[in-house]
Amino acid sequence: MQTETLTQPLEKTNSKIITLKINGVETQISLKPWVSLLDCLREYLDLTGTKKGCDHGQCGACTVLCDGKRILSCLTLAVMKDGSEITTIEGIATGNGLHPLQKAFIEHDAFQCGYCTPGQICSAIGMFNEGKAKTEADVKELMSGNLCRCGANTNIINAIMEVKNGGDHE
Ligand code: FES
Numbered sequence: 001m002q003t004e005t006l007t008q009p010l011e012k013t014n015s016k017i018i019t020l021k022i023n024g025v026e027t028q029i030s031l032k033p034w035v036s037l038l039d040c041l042r043e044y045l046d047l048t049g050t051k052k053g054c055d056h057g058q059c060g061a062c063t064v065l066c067d068g069k070r071i072l073s074c075l076t077l078a079v080m081k082d083g084s085e086i087t088t089i090e091g092i093a094t095g096n097g098l099h100p101l102q103k104a105f106i107e108h109d110a111f112q113c114g115y116c117t118p119g120q121i122c123s124a125i126g127m128f129n130e131g132k133a134k135t136e137a138d139v140k141e142l143m144s145g146n147l148c149r150c151g152a153n154t155n156i157i158n159a160i161m162e163v164k165n166g167g168d169h170e
């Protein structure tokens, strides 16, 4: 008996037009449904501040904020976030002024190669928004999903603690 194939070949799968508000700018983009948010940002929109490390949810380099919550953009399909507000490292500074965390990272020498830094900063802002970090031990635990291959962890935690204790992270 002849069977009919109902699934379309991958290349014929329709693209979907989605709208994301990225760093305050409403952006419409047509994407195949399997494109990750990370690839959408880097490959389609040229926002290369967000880094691809493992591409498997293990290093935190790709962390961005989605409606104020930190997410791993490598594990997120862009189409899942249609209508959301995305903040990447390019949208963290206000005007010409650096975000207090960016200043603290510079002051505390909290990066070497800098590859993990955008994810660390987005993740720390997301952690502040969660309101669960009370102590330095909490911060270490809640930032443990962001790996630094250069070993700048101590200075990263120091930078985050300074902003946390200064209370001017908004
Ligand atoms: S690139 Fe997403 S967690 Fe490593």
Ligand code: FES
Binding pocket: 110, 111, 112, 113, 114, 115, 116, 117, 147, 148, 149, 150, 151, 152
């Ligand atoms: S500064 Fe190089 S990976 Fe963190």
